[in-house]
Amino acid sequence: MFPDMDDARIYVLYENADWLAPLAELFDARGLPWQGWDLSDGAFDISSEPPHGLFFSRMSASAHTRDHRYSTDLTAGVLTWLERHGRRVVNGVRALDLELSKARQYAALEKAGIETPRTVMVLGRDRLVEAAKAHFGDGPVILKPNRGGKGLGVQLFNSMDGLAAYVESPLYEEPVDGIHLLQEYIRAPEPFITRCEFVGGRFLYAVRVDTSGGFELCPADACAVGDAFCPVGEEAARPKFEIVPEIDPVQKASYERMLAENGVEVAGVEFIVGADGRARTYDINTNTNYNTEAEARAGLSGRGTLADFFSAELARLYPGTAHAAE
Numbered sequence: 001m002f003p004d005m006d007d008a009r010i011y012v013l014y015e016n017a018d019w020l021a022p023l024a025e026l027f028d029a030r031g032l033p034w035q036g037w038d039l040s041d042g043a044f045d046i047s048s049e050p051p052h053g054l055f056f057s058r059m060s061a062s063a064h065t066r067d068h069r070y071s072t073d074l075t076a077g078v079l080t081w082l083e084r085h086g087r088r089v090v091n092g093v094r095a096l097d098l099e100l101s102k103a104r105q106y107a108a109l110e111k112a113g114i115e116t117p118r119t120v121m122v123l124g125r126d127r128l129v130e131a132a133k134a135h136f137g138d139g140p141v142i143l144k145p146n147r148g149g150k151g152l153g154v155q156l157f158n159s160m161d162g163l164a165a166y167v168e169s170p171l172y173e174e175p176v177d178g179i180h181l182l183q184e185y186i187r188a189p190e191p192f193i194t195r196c197e198f199v200g201g202r203f204l205y206a207v208r209v210d211t212s213g214g215f216e217l218c219p220a221d222a223c224a225v226g227d228a229f230c231p232v233g234e235e236a237a238r239p240k241f242e243i244v245p246e247i248d249p250v251q252k253a254s255y256e257r258m259l260a261e262n263g264v265e266v267a268g269v270e271f272i273v274g275a276d277g278r279a280r281t282y283d284i285n286t287n288t289n290y291n292t293e294a295e296a297r298a299g300l301s302g303r304g305t306l307a308d309f310f311s312a313e314l315a316r317l318y319p320g321t322a323h324a325a326e
Helices: 017-030 071-084 093-099 102-111 125-136 160-167 249-261 292-298 302-317
Strands: 009-014 034-038 053-057 088-090 119-123 141-145 155-157 179-184 192-199 202-210 241-244 267-273 279-285
Touching (some): 009 071, 009 302, 053 302, 071 093, 102 119, 102 179, 155 160, 202 302, 241 292, 249 267
Parallel strands (some): 009 034, 009 053
Antiparallel strands (some): 141 155, 141 179, 192 202, 192 267, 202 241, 267 279
16 A cells, blocks of 8 residues: 555655665665665556655666666656656656657757757667768767766777777677767867756756766766777876866856756756867766765765755645654
């Protein structure tokens, strides 16, 4: 039986227990009423009404890398069911749609007037090299999956020979949706990108992320890219993740507007500044994680802000419950 309105709680929809654990620990420490819905499998009676409460989707584009290939489809159905019954959903169906397609992310960004890197979408392994030559000459070019996550599968090729060698090798990996993106390589004066964190649709802080070790940049589990076609540089002396308290106010406002237009309330948005001084935004991550070491150095907490946000929302929606925030 589902809890009734008097026992409303926070429901966290997830498929990766490792990413859930730190949030669960904090919710428990604060005494927040919550329950996890593991969508790595499951059964839902969508002819019935869902329980009362606040629902938070933590579904990731990288679910297939943990043998949860169809969890994203199950989540889309569950979120649609929740929204159809008017439940309060944080990062609902539209947010999930953006999580699962960088091409659709770029359309949303550009609609909001936010510049993205020049990108070519390619279906078919045999078309990659031809398309890359037609649009990027002899290189360099970035190759990435349309549906990725954690920076997986993102590679830099300095020449078309390198790309051709990879495409023809046993190391080639087809994206889960079959779609590759070829993207211009933005030459930055220094090897870093900036990731902006948002909670409740509002800017929290930014993180400067050192990219000298490769493109796998998930704050929760950073590691170097073992790519024979794209040797990584030596480990930098500075920390891989450094908190930056502010970004350009116009850029920040553009991000907040874009997230609001697409129903995204919790996200990490990544951009890179080229040698020409222009910022290009290339990723909207609606299943964001936080780096505790960087936060500790800055005296900030993304998970703490999340807990505050959910506690306040639960109290606003169900002020008469025993679990309303004080």
